[in-house]
Amino acid sequence: MLDQTIKVELSTTKKQKxxxxxxxxxxxxxxxxxxxxxxxxxxxxxxxxxxxxPITLDPSSVVFHYGQTVFEGLxxxxxxxxxxxxxxxxxxxxxxxxxxxxxVIPKIDEQFAxxxxxxxxxxxxxxxxxxxxxxxxxxxxxxxxxxxLGVAPSSQYKFMIIxxxxxxxxxxGLNPVKILVENEYVRTVKGGTGTAKTGGNYAASLKAQxxxxxxxxxxxxxxDGIEHKYVEEVGxxxxxxxxxxxxxxxxxxxxxxxxxTRDSIIQLLKYWNIPVEERKISxxxxxxxxxxxxxxxxxxxxxxxxxxxxxxxxxxxxxxVLNNGETGPLSKKLYDTxxxxxxxxxxxxxxxxxxxx
Amino acid sequence: MLDQTIKVELSTTKKQKxxxxxxxxxxxxxxxxxxxxxxxxxxxxxxxxxxxxPITLDPSSVVFHYGQTVFEGLxxxxxxxxxxxxxxxxxxxxxxxxxxxxxVIPKIDEQFAxxxxxxxxxxxxxxxxxxxxxxxxxxxxxxxxxxxLGVAPSSQYKFMIIxxxxxxxxxxGLNPVKILVENEYVRTVKGGTGTAKTGGNYAASLKAQxxxxxxxxxxxxxxDGIEHKYVEEVGxxxxxxxxxxxxxxxxxxxxxxxxxTRDSIIQLLKYWNIPVEERKISxxxxxxxxxxxxxxxxxxxxxxxxxxxxxxxxxxxxxxVLNNGETGPLSKKLYDTxxxxxxxxxxxxxxxxxxxx
Ligand SMILES: Cc1ncc(COP(=O)(O)O)c(C=O)c1O
Ligand SMILES: Cc1ncc(COP(=O)(O)O)c(C=O)c1O
Numbered sequence: 001m002l003d004q005t006i007k008v009e010l011s012t013t014k015k016q017k018x019x020x021x022x023x024x025x026x027x028x029x030x031x032x033x034x035x036x037x038x039x040x041x042x043x044x045x046x047x048x049x050x051x052x053x054p055i056t057l058d059p060s061s062v063v064f065h066y067g068q069t070v071f072e073g074l075x076x077x078x079x080x081x082x083x084x085x086x087x088x089x090x091x092x093x094x095x096x097x098x099x100x101x102x103x104v105i106p107k108i109d110e111q112f113a114x115x116x117x118x119x120x121x122x123x124x125x126x127x128x129x130x131x132x133x134x135x136x137x138x139x140x141x142x143x144x145x146x147x148x149l150g151v152a153p154s155s156q157y158k159f160m161i162i163x164x165x166x167x168x169x170x171x172x173g174l175n176p177v178k179i180l181v182e183n184e185y186v187r188t189v190k191g192g193t194g195t196a197k198t199g200g201n202y203a204a205s206l207k208a209q210x211x212x213x214x215x216x217x218x219x220x221x222x223x224d225g226i227e228h229k230y231v232e233e234v235g236x237x238x239x240x241x242x243x244x245x246x247x248x249x250x251x252x253x254x255x256x257x258x259x260x261t262r263d264s265i266i267q268l269l270k271y272w273n274i275p276v277e278e279r280k281i282s283x284x285x286x287x288x289x290x291x292x293x294x295x296x297x298x299x300x301x302x303x304x305x306x307x308x309x310x311x312x313x314x315x316x317x318x319x320x321v322l323n324n325g326e327t328g329p330l331s332k333k334l335y336d337t338x339x340x341x342x343x344x345x346x347x348x349x350x351x352x353x354x355x356x357x
Numbered sequence: 358m359l360d361q362t363i364k365v366e367l368s369t370t371k372k373q374k375x376x377x378x379x380x381x382x383x384x385x386x387x388x389x390x391x392x393x394x395x396x397x398x399x400x401x402x403x404x405x406x407x408x409x410x411p412i413t414l415d416p417s418s419v420v421f422h423y424g425q426t427v428f429e430g431l432x433x434x435x436x437x438x439x440x441x442x443x444x445x446x447x448x449x450x451x452x453x454x455x456x457x458x459x460x461v462i463p464k465i466d467e468q469f470a471x472x473x474x475x476x477x478x479x480x481x482x483x484x485x486x487x488x489x490x491x492x493x494x495x496x497x498x499x500x501x502x503x504x505x506l507g508v509a510p511s512s513q514y515k516f517m518i519i520x521x522x523x524x525x526x527x528x529x530g531l532n533p534v535k536i537l538v539e540n541e542y543v544r545t546v547k548g549g550t551g552t553a554k555t556g557g558n559y560a561a562s563l564k565a566q567x568x569x570x571x572x573x574x575x576x577x578x579x580x581d582g583i584e585h586k587y588v589e590e591v592g593x594x595x596x597x598x599x600x601x602x603x604x605x606x607x608x609x610x611x612x613x614x615x616x617x618t619r620d621s622i623i624q625l626l627k628y629w630n631i632p633v634e635e636r637k638i639s640x641x642x643x644x645x646x647x648x649x650x651x652x653x654x655x656x657x658x659x660x661x662x663x664x665x666x667x668x669x670x671x672x673x674x675x676x677x678v679l680n681n682g683e684t685g686p687l688s689k690k691l692y693d694t695x696x697x698x699x700x701x702x703x704x705x706x707x708x709x710x711x712x713x714x
Contacts, residue, residue: 026506029417056411059390059519060383064500067424067556068563104563139506143421149383149496149521151559151593153567162416164506186548189582191541193561199424200557202508204550206425206461210510225546226583236508 001109011051020131023167030124040155058147062154068144070099079344084356099196104153133168176311180217189225194255237300238262244294261301297328307335358466368408377488380524387481397512415504419511425501427456432492436701441713456553461510490525533668537574546582551612594657595619601651618658654685664692
């Protein structure tokens with residue numbers, strides 16, 4: 001597949017690009033998109049870059065009924081010198097295939113998909129905003145398109161990549177968030193689909209998210225679905241705690257998403273010789289550490305925010321304020337380093353950056 | 358909403374109807390479909406019956422990424438006298454709204470939706486096959502259509518009803534199925550979305566289903582996601598066991614779908630004075646009952662098959678054959694009675710039948 005050429009149909013009219021202050025996550029899309037089709041027996045075929053446009057599907061398509069779908073999320077950054085950079089994009093393609101495996105969707109050729117992604121970014125590179133902290137969000141996804149109401153893996157799919165220019169996540173420096181520890185609703189459980197990036201996990205989270213925002217909390221911290229005891233992850237972020245000088249994060253136990261930011265942070269911490277542990281962490285342990293004055297910092301990690309410091313936690317009726325509701329020094333240092341690597345202002349000792357020609 | 362008229366645009370060309378022996382579940386659709394749109398602030402609007410046709414959506418539509426979708430399934434039957442009958446359709450609309458609540462989708466007006474459904478069935482009534490055991494499968498569903506990549510409830514939706522003529526589930530009498538008791542994968546867990554009819558639950562089931570069919574089993578019996586101990590339900594059916602003269606079925610504990618066939622069977626059994634219990638049932642209890650010679654019958658229940666007798670169970674490496682792999686007398690009696698009511702050959706003492714004019 002790797003040698004296949006991607007047919008390109010350029011858009012004859014160009015959409016107007018938004019001003020830097022009009023950028024909203026995931027609402028405006030670039031001039032082009034990538035599509036390729038899968039048909040049983042034929043495999044993935046007809047890779048093409050075409051003008052961004054609606055897609056037409058039969059109302060009986062599997063995706064509308066049985067949620068057979070996976071997705072990824074990554075960003076393209078432009079450096080001061082005008083170079084276009086991606087951050088560990090091969091990891092996204094690898095994870096997409098892991099999600100495919102869980103959701104019984106045919107694997108893609110990861111290298112080919114990365115080639116297509118780069119070509120698309122290159123064609124729409126004028127869409128990458130240049131103001132500080134802005135970037136181009138890239139959304140590869142696969143949907144099941146067979147027109148058939150049986151509960152069975154689809155025999156047809158579409159793999160698509162769409163892109164949206166996004167503003168700076170933090171307008172005035174890192175902004176700690178208030179997080180509610182969810183005790184009733186569950187996102188997923190071991191043996192379920194939590195390790196995959198698939199629609200149903202996010203649909204399942206909407207109800208708890210709605211209740212928490214009514215209470216004034218911006219995110220939900222999920223506990224394990226079995227005992228409601230161990231910390232799992234936040235909305236669309238993994239979670240880290242700094243306790244008594246050591247950094248801890250939940251292990252990849254089979255129900256949380258293996259975040260690429262999470263992995264990068266673990267590598268960075270090790271590189272800095274800061275002790276870091278991946279293990280089970282009960283919510284009780286966090287509260288005990290707080291009571292003993294040992295809970296120094298907590299932060300979420302993910303592609304969108306990179307680092308999201310936690311300013312407050314509410315578990316049942318116990319509210320705790322972390323680090324006076326301010327961003328801790330480790331959160332700040334991790335944020336500066338990771339974004340520095342992404343925007344090319346900090347050296348990349350790990351070979352994480354992939355340049356787009 | 359109830360008084361709103363439904364705009365009708367009839368199809369100018371009629372598709373050819375399949376022969377009775379060509380009927381395949383969910384592959385061929387009738388000439389028309391129902392659509393209505395939801396927009397935040399405006400509510401559900403523009404209800405219309407139009408020729409069956411593809412729908413066009415932005416690739417960033419919420420349903421493609423975050424699986425915010427719900428559905429229902431019911432059937433229309435034609436009696437020997439040519440009357441068109443529905444079976445407890447108000448229950449499907451009620452359950453659709455329960456699913457909506459869990460998935461943070463705006464409620465529909467149940468009576469209006471039922472009116473729309475009846476009008477659609479009436480327009481396409483020539484599509485209801487008349488051969489024994491055949492029917493018209495009706496699929497109401499809602500998809501989230503806002504073009505926005507944020508993980509949040511969509512501000513736009515489409516409610517649609519499509520219909521497919523389906524063949525007899527059993528060509529030559531009730532046919533017992535072989536079922537694998539799933540020990541590793543989980544469909545959903547308490548606090549999750551198991552009580553809702555939403556895409557993600559079905560997507561989550563595909564992997565286990567694939568493995569079980571490779572082993573020669575046609576369905577998976579799910580155990581609870583917490584202890585892998587209690588029986589929950591089968592693929593798209595609830596499950597009943599007859600043990601020592603008593604009928605037992607898992608209680609609605611917050612992780613299984615409240616089946617309408619399940620409810621009807623419980624009512625029928627009570628009407629017949631056959632003892633029936635809704636409670637926790639461990640898979641061990643089933644195997645112990647078998648060892649003592651007390652496991653008389655087991656059967657799945659759902660709209661598609663009505664009753665699906667279980668001929669064999671495999672749990673870990675223990676295979677048990679029930680009732681010599683044959684259909685038991687209670688399964689048969691329930692099947693005959695329920696289908697009799699549905700096709701109008703048996704009296705309906707419960708007021709379950711709704712006639713379409
Ligand atoms: C559920 C969930 N957890 C964690 C993450 C963080 O993953 P990554 O660091 O790869 O963006 C995401 C976001 O993509 C997510 O959706
Ligand atoms: C998961 C699941 N359980 C049970 C059922 C049976 O429900 P009903 O009897 O309402 O068809 C279905 C089918 O609709 C289902 O999808």
